[in-house]
Amino acid sequence: MRFISSLSKSVVLLASVAMLVIGSLVFSHPAAAANYEVTMGAGGLQFSPKKIAVKPGDTVTFKNGMLAPHNVMFNSDKSPDSKLAKSLSHNNLAYKAGESFDVNIPADAKSGDYEFFCSPHRGAGMVGHLVVE
Ligand SMILES: [Cu+2]
Numbered sequence: 001m002r003f004i005s006s007l008s009k010s011v012v013l014l015a016s017v018a019m020l021v022i023g024s025l026v027f028s029h030p031a032a033a034a035n036y037e038v039t040m041g042a043g044g045l046q047f048s049p050k051k052i053a054v055k056p057g058d059t060v061t062f063k064n065g066m067l068a069p070h071n072v073m074f075n076s077d078k079s080p081d082s083k084l085a086k087s088l089s090h091n092n093l094a095y096k097a098g099e100s101f102d103v104n105i106p107a108d109a110k111s112g113d114y115e116f117f118c119s120p121h122r123g124a125g126m127v128g129h130l131v132v133e
Contacts, residue, residue, distance in 0.1 A: 033057040038128065040070035040094070045121040047128035055133050056109045062090070063100035069093035070118045070126070072103065080112030080132075088114070088130075105132060 036058065042048040042065035054060060062072050071093045074085035090101050111132045118126040 033059065035059045035061060037061045037063055039063050039065040040072075040118060041065040041067040041121075041126075045118075045124040045126045047116075047118070047126060050127075051129040051131065053131045053133055054105050056105055056107045058105045060103045060105070060130065061100050062094070062103065064094045064097055066097070067121075068097065068099070069095045069120060071120075072101075072116050072128075073119055074130075075115040075117060078113075078115035080114070081110040084109060085114055089116075091119075093120070105130075 034055070036052055036054060038052060038060055039048045040062055045067060047062075048065070052060060062070075064070060072088075072090045074089045076082035076085045079085035084106070088103050088105075090103060092101075094101060109132045114130045114132065116128050116130060
């Protein structure tokens with residue numbers, strides 16, 4: 001009898017722990033904004049990674065690798081929202097190695113594939129894609 005009562009206590013304890021875990025999963029807050037890094041000119045005139053998937057509210061840090069200067073210009077013609085493409089663009093060139101700048105994806109960003117390029121190296125194929133999910 002004592003065995004059964006201690007067993008049922010364990011079961012109750014286990015069940016309450018399970019409820020707590022399930023509860024925290026169900027009622028958890030949405031994931032916090034993430035920060036991604038894209039290197040400009042790593043291993044050649046390219047963005048690395050070339051394609052990045054983000055969510056509204058996230059931040060992308062563009063960092064100089066090699067063969068500077070670089071910048072990030074969003075192509076209005078190849079973006080779901082040309083106004084946003086313009087506002088996301090960072091025309092100022094980053095000259096120093098390790099220099100970086102942030103591009104913040106607004107909370108109301110329209111989803112889709114935004115193409116961007118580096119002005120001095122566009123012809124060399126320094127093009128990337130930012131996919132807002
Ligand atoms: Cu460049």
